[in-house]
Structure formats: C-alpha cells, structure tokens
Amino acid sequence: MLKILRKLLLTTVLLLPLTFISFADQPPDPGGGGPGGGDLPVGGGSPIGSGLVLLLSLGMGYGAKKVYQNKKRFSR
Numbered sequence: 001m002l003k004i005l006r007k008l009l010l011t012t013v014l015l016l017p018l019t020f021i022s023f024a025d026q027p028p029d030p031g032g033g034g035p036g037g038g039d040l041p042v043g044g045g046s047p048i049g050s051g052l053v054l055l056l057s058l059g060m061g062y063g064a065k066k067v068y069q070n071k072k073r074f075s076r
Helices: 002-021 049-074
Strands: none
Touching: none
C-alpha cells in the first residue's frame, strides 16, 4: 500500500507543474496592417520549395522500395 501511495505522490509531484506550464497565452500582435501588410507575404516568409522537393523525393523512394519488396515477395 505504501509503494502505491509513493508512486501516486511522485507522479502527482512530477506532473502537476506541467499543467501550469501548459497554459497558453495570447499570441503577440503581428504589428502589420492585416494580411500582407508587412514585409512578408500572406503565407509567411518560409521557403517551402526545397522542403517540398525533398519530401516528394523521399516519398517516391519509399514507394519504389515498397514496390520492389512486394514484387520480390510475390515472384517466389
């Protein structure tokens, strides 16, 4: 019984501060005059071109690997 109470107390002590940390606050004012009002475009200034190419090439490689494995397995 004492072990169960110790585990419960330890869990409570470790997890209780997480509830206070996880309270969200309002985001800061962007300062622009609306969408596209600042120096950045509407979608933001993050480049997605190279990341998109990387994601597509990894997906095509994974798909080719799966096709090769299935072809090899069904040919036996």
